[in-house]
Amino acid sequence: MLVEVFNDYEEMSRRAARHVAAAIRQKPDLVLGLATGSTPVGLYRELVRLFRKGELDFSRVTTFNLDEYYGLSASHEQSYHYFMQEHLFRHVNVALERIHIPDGQATDIQAECARYEQLLAEAGWVDLQILGIGGNGHIGFNEPGTDFGASTHLIELAPATIQANARFFKSPEDVPRRAISMGIKTIMRSREIILLASGRDKAEAIRAAIEGPVTNQVPASVLQLHPNVRVMIDQAAAALLSHGGQGQTHAMTV
Numbered sequence: 064m065l066v067e068v069f070n071d072y073e074e075m076s077r078r079a080a081r082h083v084a085a086a087i088r089q090k091p092d093l094v095l096g097l098a099t100g101s102t103p104v105g106l107y108r109e110l111v112r113l114f115r116k117g118e119l120d121f122s123r124v125t126t127f128n129l130d131e132y133y134g135l136s137a138s139h140e141q142s143y144h145y146f147m148q149e150h151l152f153r154h155v156n157v158a159l160e161r162i163h164i165p166d167g168q169a170t171d172i173q174a175e176c177a178r179y180e181q182l183l184a185e186a187g188w189v190d191l192q193i194l195g196i197g198g199n200g201h202i203g204f205n206e207p208g209t210d211f212g213a214s215t216h217l218i219e220l221a222p223a224t225i226q227a228n229a230r231f232f233k234s235p236e237d238v239p240r241r242a243i244s245m246g247i248k249t250i251m252r253s254r255e256i257i258l259l260a261s262g263r264d265k266a267e268a269i270r271a272a273i274e275g276p277v278t279n280q281v282p283a284s285v286l287q288l289h290p291n292v293r294v295m296i297d298q299a300a301a302a303l304l305s306h307g308g309q310g311q312t313h314a315m316t317v
């Protein structure tokens with residue numbers, strides 16, 4: 064696991080975008096796994112900037128998002144379909160037919176989860192997966208206690224996640240209680256993973272994920288078992304690591 068600590072959110076975002084851009088240039092038909100939430104917004108902004116400068120071409124890239132709230136339509140402003148359109152898709156030349164996000168309005172959930180796994184399998188699984196991390200250590204919407212053997216499935220959001228995500232809704236009551244998420248097994252099939260985290264609120268989750276025991280109580284700790292993970296975080300998120308997050312931008316292998 065490579066841990067790179069950057070001075071701030073902007074630098075983290077720029078460096079992560081540079082890494083994603085290099086992966087696309089090296090493999091123009093890259094299968095890119097995407098996350099939503101506040102953390103990757105800067106990364107997407109930077110990817111859009113590179114695209115506009117003519118330095119990046121998404122025309123052959125395939126995307127798979129990690130998750131979608133259950134019960135929200137694609138046009139709902141808090142749906143992850145909407146988020147991705149706003150922050151990335153409508154600004155770049157990614158082909159509509161190569162964009163994949165779980166259907167939050169599927170009536171047959173089992174069939175939708177199976178369909179999503181099937182599409183991933185047909186695409187040869189994810190080449191490069193972007194992850195954020197919840198304050199409780201979740202990745203995707205795989206909450207503490209999650210089964211490491213699970214593929215795409217319906218999950219119940221943890222109370223802490225509902226609380227954390229309430230900032231995007233009018234009130235906590237409006238936050239959907241369930242979501243469809245790639246499972247840990249699905250995420251772990253990715254050939255490379257970038258875990259992003261920014262801010263002091265994420266410091267404990269990052270410490271537990273990187274330096275704590277591998278346990279399903281901290282779902283992100285499973286990444287310690289993956290052979291190709293790059294943790295890209297700012298100093299605030301690195302504050303509780305035993306190697307420290309102080310000083311200049313630096314990398315360490317743990």
Ligand code: F6R
Pocket residue numbers: 097098099100101102103129130194195196197198201202203204
């Ligand atoms: C989003 C996702 C979540 C978020 C996590 C952090 O697709 O899968 O795991 O990455 O909840 O969210 P932010 O970045 O808003 O703190």
